[in-house]
Amino acid sequence: MKAPIVEIFSSFQGEGLWIGKRQIFIRFAGCNLNCNYCDTKNSQNVNNGILKSVEEVVKKIKELETPDLHSISFTGGEPLLYFDFINEIISQTDFKIMIETNGTLPDSLSKINNLNCVSLDLKLPEHFNKDWNEEIFNNEILSIKSLIANKKNFYCKIVVSPSTSLATIKELGEKIHKIFPNDKFSIVLQPESPIKQWKNKSNAFFEFSESLGEYFNVFIIPQTHKILNIE
Template identity: 30%
Template sequence: MRVSISEVFTSIEGEGIYLGTKTLFIRFAGCPLRCFYCDTPYALSIGNGTYYSIDEAKTIIARKVERGTFKANFTGGEPLLQHEAVRELARYVRDELLLKTYLESSCYDASRFLHVLPYIDICKIEFKLKDSNAIDDKHYTRLLENEMLCLRHAIASRKVTYIKVVLSSLSKREEVEELARMIFEGDASKAIDGFVLQPVNGVNEPTLEHMLAMYDAVHQYYPNVRIIPQMHKVMGIP
């Protein structure tokens, strides 16, 4: 087995509920989606990464781990595109390097997600809105179904689980409200550890009024919703 990796580095977590933690980032190359706001276009093609054997990748990861690191973030690109490699490396990081493992994924494939889940401690389930242009309209419903399945798998496995939704000026309140309703019908709110609305940076940035409307759309179903920008961009770090 070989794995295409774009980069491995230590930085400060700039997103989500673990904002500010010292994190080892393992960025996998390749992504089947094409979000207009993608901030790592260099990792979209699997061919743009460097190919390693699993043992070589383990050696690189071990060398990059710094003292006091809180977690290892498996990101991309889209890590589920190389799910077999993610499973092996996550097992190694968790069981041998004794770090918490964190999966940052668009959750486009629930079967691949389920394959890596046993070795993941923290799941960020990202729901793509239609305005993201991640996928064409014909296949959007299928993407949403997979995201919902991944959320259910993570909750059933008692993982630390939180939701992220990227907002732009093109995002529709009605869509966000319906998404929140779908997610939180039943007792899901008791099992979810956070709901983050992340405004895009640059093209189609939402106004404060727009962000507050989206906040209200979620808040009626889940009061612990938060609006958090990508703080690593504010700090000027990778």
């Protein structure tokens, strides 16, 4: 069994609720979406990956292991395109497992074994030049339902830009709350990088947080790995 891998490296998680944790990142090539803010464009095309076996990946994990290693993060691209491959790696390692996913492949997500954390994107129509559709949102909801039903640790992430309107965030929050009225899970609002573009616009963070805070646990977390100038 092989899968297209762009890179395998050790660094600190720069996003979300596991921020600052030392991880080994396994970045797959290939994605089923084409978000306009994507900061790993080279991972969208499956042809940019090098086919590697499970054994090769496990060997690299062992080579990169450090005393402070917290977990392994499968990212992309979209890692759930290769859920069978991921399960094989999980079966051969003893580390905590994180999946960073766009949330649009709920069936594949439900098949991943021994998950410790899922970072699940909630996409906005503005994240696409033209190909956003309601099916994207519906699949994200199915993924959340599956995670809740299986009692998996997860949080949702929304990338916001200076042009994102309060009305957009408020509408999304209310829409999700109607589906999950009894589940107050966490939502991370991630300001689009670079942070300097938010100069004189940081008041939006307070407005976004207040609009979602009625229903969810809200965090404002930028991409700290870019602030630290690390991969």
